[in-house]
Amino acid sequence: MIRFSLLLLSFAFLSCGSKETDKKEKEENKISVEKLSDEQLLDVVQKQTFKYFWDYAEPNSGLARERYHPDGNYPENDAHIVTTGGSGFGLMAIVSGMSRGYISKEDGVKRLDKIADFLAKADRFHGAWSHWIDGNTGKVKPFGTKDNGGDLVETSFLVSGMITVREYLKDGSTSEKAVAQKFDALWKGVDWQWFTNGKNVLYWHWSPNYAWQMNFPLEGYNECLITYIMAASSPNHSIDAKAYHEGWARGGAIVSSNTKYNLPLILKHNGAAEFGGPLFWAHYSYVGLDPNQLTDKYANYWDLNVNQVKIDYQYCVENPNKFKGYGADFWGLTASYSRNPDGSDGYDAHMPSNDKGVISPTAGVSSIVYTPKESIALMRNLYENHKELTWGAAGFYDAVSLEHNWSAKKYLAIDQGPEVVMIENYRSGLLWKLFMNAPEVKQGLQKLGFKSGKYEIQ
Template sequence: MTKFASAKRKSHRVRDEAVLERVQRATFQWFVDCQNHDTGLIWDRSRPGCPATIAGVGFALTVYPVAVRRGWINRDNAVAYAVKVLRVLANAPQGEGKSGYSGHRGFFYHFLDPATGLRATAPQFWDSELSTIDTALLMAGVSFARTYFSKRNGLEKEIRSLCTALLERVEWSWMIRADKKIHHGWTPENGIIPHVYGGYSEALLLYLQALAPKNHPAPAECWTSLLDGVKAESFGGKPYIAMPGTPLFCYQYPHCWIDFRGIADDTNRRLGFDYFQNSVRATKAQYRYSVDNPNGWRGYDELDWGLTACDGPGNETKVVDNRERTFRGYSERGCPRGFDDGTLAPTAAISSIVYTPRRSLRTMRFWLKHRPEIFSEMTGFADAFNPTFDTSRSSGWVGSDRVAIDQGPIILMIENYRSGFVWEVMRKDRSLRRALRRAGFKGGWLEK
């Protein structure tokens, strides 16, 4: 390599780092601002009067240490946040009542009153359900915090103690159906929600969290039941496990915390690729879909791509470019099969950076330069935009909100790309290692 080529490559790396730093830092500021500052509970979205989301707290418990690593805050700031929010969660009452409780049997309601940490209920909000997947996302952050805050001072000892108490009181065994699949949740009004998680999805994280604790764990057979019968399909590229709808968040959430590279369970060994490779292939299939643009949506190309669950322009049908188009508000979106109304979610492309680094970086650079209306230095990227819905502007309809569960993966996946930090911390977590082994994973870092 010539000196000129070497200098050019170094210049590109510096430029890329500046882009990543800018996006991460702006997105972190959203977490700082969009929370109840007395409880630390994270708002579901950047809208006054909305409830708190326990999944958002799980992301925040991981995001704050990332901010320490990047020098945006000091460790004492992260400790203060973790102690505050963990005390609220650990001390909030649990029980079967319809109101006045944060959850039941160790699980938490999907949405909480941000001022009290108790169940979000009507008429102020709506009657939230007890959610297994959102409890799992919370506990992923709790697990990270327990491992990261490892110093021997009083506050970090308290953090570890609170984390252990929260992790060990979840009665995962209560949520297991007879066929060893995990239910979606429970409400005091109607009892157990009959739907279960089965097949490949974000539930990889849910089931591993359920396998991890010493108290009330799910049986190991649950992992086999989750993935029973899954198969690989091809959409013009390498085969991968394509879940119904194929939104990208399902290929991202588990990987925010767990490094699946080089470790394999029975399904991986049967199919010949691990879950990280599976996500790479799913992401590339989405990218190809946007480049091919079979439905003729405005803006879809090699720089504008990424479908997942996100906000949308609203439930409306209208004629655009001589074609009748049907649009939705918040909805799951995905491809090559799944619902698509021309709505692109920045989190989908950006949080794929560990899978498609060049494509994700190129898209970020393009959006920052040519779509400034979808980015803010104080809140990061808009949740979604749709160039087809509003043809009067280049980015079309732009969502006004940022959503916690879309903001979190941006910070964590960029950090995993930049340093592997979150993965490195979680590889030290004994409970995660126990869960992976119970699920039949072998190889790679798990053997060290």
């Protein structure tokens, strides 16, 4: 049985032989179950989802499993495969868990120390980690045939978590400072400059066997903004600002004049020009990077993200495909598990231009910083009205469809992580404050031409 913080009122129902009048009287006089307040609901969701990174972490490394299947039925025996990017979100989740008292600070520091030691011994490629790592050995688990080396984007998600941990522990006890120093050394070892391959752009992959054959330049706009910011923030291997402006921003061509539902898209969303991309684009770069009052010559990043989320929300309310359940309290399209036509589980990048009747709870939950009213309405609906279908050992399941009375009763680190972190940022702003106040981050943002109305960028 799953334990919930909501105290349910129990009722003694009569046996089959009871009088119909007594049963009717009980129905009429039944006391309503006490509702959770918004703050209680947020805490229930945050605490339960945090278990993904604590109770269900890969045991040898302490890192986040790529996926967690409560039924133990893993494909290709990948229960010990950890995800680099999801583990970055997990580092922030552990900081959140310590600050909330979900775990003791002592236990949190021990886990973080274990993680740092594992990552120090794991395979690295010019300082970057691979997309997947074998949690037992620290060796690369290829994400694809040619994707068996450094993954710069996943590494940037991991590094943003490392910097957050360092900032949280750097002024603590002797043991806390020691762990902070380990993470400081790890992130500073990434050779971001190498991943330009001598050009004014960053490349996603490098392989010891296939070199640059994947040939995937990071050009905006998608989830990779944080990669450029981390690369510009490096004390020892920083990229030139030209890589950002000529590569990521495409010499200014990143700017869009498109609107949807009278909301400007602001930037060109790669492959999703009409509605914007899957909602994780508004989450992954911004778990540490605070978009509030953050601007550069191309965008106001708060408006960019709020508009993308509201477009997704409006689309689900409009529900042009008439999928069951879609509306103001059932919305949110992003990459997640999906339902194949034959009823089996798959994976898809859900978005308005690729709508399969499947919502991903992480889409709306992780958007709480942008659309608190709408996100809480979604959480309340899922938790109070569809709990059996949507709620499990590590929070809301990864994907759900009322159209098909189906849910993927399993989890992905890259989806659970932003839920914990963004709920924390909505409640306290803790992870944003830690990351944004790191001196290297401020320097990197300044180098790329960013300005913030909340933090001094010098």
